[in-house]
Amino acid sequence: QITLKESGPTLVKPTQTLTLTCTFSGFSLSTSGVGVGWIRQPPGKALEWLALIYWDDDKRYSPSLKSRLTITKDTSKNQVVLTMTNMDPVDTATYYCAHRSILHRDAFDIWGQGTMVTVSS
Amino acid sequence: DIQMTQSPSTLSASVGDRVTITCRASQSISSWLAWYQQKPGKAPKLLIYKASSLESGVPSRFSGSGSGTEFTLTISSLQPDDFATYYCQQSTAFGPGTKVDIK
Numbered sequence: 001q002i003t004l005k006e007s008g009p010t011l012v013k014p015t016q017t018l019t020l021t022c023t024f025s026g027f028s029l030s031t032s033g034v035g036v037g038w039i040r041q042p043p044g045k046a047l048e049w050l051a052l053i054y055w056d057d058d059k060r061y062s063p064s065l066k067s068r069l070t071i072t073k074d075t076s077k078n079q080v081v082l083t084m085t086n087m088d089p090v091d092t093a094t095y096y097c098a099h100r101s102i103l104h105r106d107a108f109d110i111w112g113q114g115t116m117v118t119v120s121s
Numbered sequence: 122d123i124q125m126t127q128s129p130s131t132l133s134a135s136v137g138d139r140v141t142i143t144c145r146a147s148q149s150i151s152s153w154l155a156w157y158q159q160k161p162g163k164a165p166k167l168l169i170y171k172a173s174s175l176e177s178g179v180p181s182r183f184s185g186s187g188s189g190t191e192f193t194l195t196i197s198s199l200q201p202d203d204f205a206t207y208y209c210q211q212s213t214a215f216g217p218g219t220k221v222d223i224k
Contacts, residue, residue: 039215047157047165047208047215060213063122096164104170106212107155111164 002026004036004097004112011118012087018117022080022097029055029075033102036080038071040093041114048093052100053080089119123147125209125216133224140196142219144209149189155210156185156194158203159218165208169194196221 008020020038027034037052051071052060061069070083080097094116098108124147134140144154152172157165167176169185172192182197196203204223209216 046218047159047210049210049213049215052213062213098164104155104167104176105153107167107170107210108165109167109170109176111166114164 002099002110004099004110006095006097006112006115008095008115008117010116011120013121014088014119016087018082018084018087018091020082020084020095020097020115020117022082022112024078024080024097024099027099029053029073029078029080031055035100035106036073037098037100037108038080038082039096039098039108040091041096042090042093045093050084050095051082052106087119091117092119093117123150123211123214125211125214127207127209127216127219129219130217131220131222133222134199135224136199136201138199138224140199140203140221142194142207142209142221144187144192144194144216146190146192146211150211152188153211154185154187154192156183157208157210158205159208160205168207 004024035054038050040048053071068085073080094114096114097112099110126145128143154172156169159165173185184195206218206220208218
């Protein structure tokens with residue numbers, strides 16, 4: 001059974017760097033075709049794709065946020081970390097991590113519960 | 122960057138109705154499109170991947186079609202559990218969503 005869970009601060013100040021961790025179980029990020037992505041959703045708004053890391057350490061970023069995002073993996077800890085620099089109140093959102101398999105191409109078949117991050121001074 | 126649009130943005134329907142949601146990509150994405158259902162306070166749920174493949178465990182009243190730049194999600198007979206917001210996704214972008222509510 002695949003599960004993912006996001007963790008990190010619930011409140012960050014403007015200009016700070018956000019670091020979120022996705023801890024997963026039920027799969028290995030060293031298995032060919034597997035990936036873990038990050039998606040966010042501001043309150044009452046649509047989903048926004050942020051970043052994706054693949055089993056071979058290939059990485060994809062949202063073009064509009066690429067300069068602010070870094071995604072890394074620690075295969076031994078079953079974790080994926082997303083950092084976002086220079087946080088702003090508009091970055092207030094629920095942040096999700098999700099699993100991608102080779103069967104589903106770049107769709108996300110299993111999602112974490114999400115973690116709400118508020119940006120405020 | 123590929124942009125995704127959806128129509129309508131809101132859809133009012135009754136139980137038993139046939140419902141169709143359209144998603145368009147700004148350039149061809151072949152068949153690399155997914156559909157999700159999201160209910161308030163919950164994570165999205167994958168319904169359809171590769172434009173027309175039904176995710177395991179998803180009721181067969183859901184179907185997807187299309188390729189290139191135009192795609193559709195169809196619910197053949199709307200059920201009470203189907204009132205939700207639906208999103209399409211190509212590899213690195215989601216559509217703006219379609220809310221299906223009770224007529």
